Amino acid sequence: MSVSKSDRRPRGEKARVLVVDDEADIRELLDLTLARMGLSADCAATVAEAKKYLEREHYGLCLTDMRLPDGEGLDIVRLIGAQYGETPVAVITAFGSADNAVAALKAGAFDYLAKPVALDQLRSLIKSALNLPLRGDLSVAAATTDGMAGQLIGDSPSIATAREMIGKLARSQAPVYISGESGSGKELAARLIHRQSARHGAPFVPVNCGAIPENLMESEFFGYRKGAFTGADSDRDGFFQAANGGTLFLDEVADLPLAMQVKLLRAIQEKRVRKVGFATEDPVDVRIVSATHRKLKDCVDAGNFRQDLYYRLNVIELKMPSLRERQEDIPLLIETLLARICGDRPPPELSVEAMRALGAYSYPGNVRELENILERAWALCAGGKVLLDDLQLAAESAVEGGAGHDGETLDDHMNRVERQLILEALAKTGFNRTAAARLLGVTFRSLRYRIERLGIEE
């Protein structure tokens, strides 16, 4: 159930906050902090009391403790999610109970604070929560700007699901892990989450984790102090400080070296970072969105990615569908991308064969590959018509893995394959050439000739 328009507090009017905690001291601290920010609060000590308040009032934010005398903070998170979807809930967790925080975020909490509550963090959380666009506004914005640059193009069920998920994720501070094949729109999705969130006024900072030299990682991420190392001739901010108040996008996160993973985990958990060369830590308020085209779980299983960091980053997963899974979107993508490529000039027409080939192609490089194909076709085509040849699709797929890859000639490639098959057959038959020849479907003489030609030694 969602709140109807008439129940909404008009913009500009200060929202009320519901505080739920069984400790009177904490209730007072929160109430006081809110009052200093010009906000009024209702305080409840139990789940039952909180329910009563929720029935009577509409709240701009709910802050709840995790452990309550008659239930859990999670009960409140779920209740609000089901019945008062407009209200963001943040939970306050006991020191060192990271699992609790993750559970709350998964259940739909907007954010969490660890005890003892740091006032600066509390204030920025409150500001973010109250700054959230209303759900209604969001869908209107999405509908009117759809189809424009920077939007997800497509009407297929899988892209509709992704779009809906992005809208939900924008209303949360939970870390998001975006998975999907290369070129499937992971970075685009990360930007959309940021743009639709309360953080949209602050920077979106994308970082390609695979592109930073290992010895510079710490200073690039956390900044440094003048004189911290040779070449550090002034104080510098890192990615975390640059993204303060906004979103830090960790692209190709699986490429982070293990030593850096530990430091990153700490920064995310503590919401604090220490510049290289400084003794003290500074609070930072960044939302972490990460992505890889690899399977992060496999990296964990192989021991290349820390499990604790994995759980921290992958609180909520957003899967970007491959273009193969949403082939019905291809015509719309072609039309929109061509219009974008051609700018103010009229886009070319596509021949029936070209259109058919584009519809049947497998797109290992997804939307980016389709973009490249269309750009090339636009450059190559004559007379305002794209023909099958202009697409150069065959050339594209031959490069994938097979001959022509890494400068390998066709002969080299064939020899490599032949050698491999013969070795396998010999291994299977205990180096019995007669049996191996039978297995390969060639004569004994032919096999002996090939073994000599390829220089295979027994």
Ligand SMILES: Nc1ncnc2c1ncn2[C@@H]1O[C@H](COP(=O)(O)OP(=O)(O)OP(=O)(O)O)[C@@H](O)[C@H]1O
């Ligand atoms: N659904 C979509 N609608 C419109 N454009 C899209 C869509 N998906 C991807 N694109 C475009 O395709 C290109 C590649 O997208 P993006 O960089 O987000 O992919 P990625 O998943 O991050 O790729 P990689 O794994 O290679 O980093 C971009 O130009 C992006 O704008």
Ligand SMILES: [Mg+2]
């Ligand atoms: Mg990318």
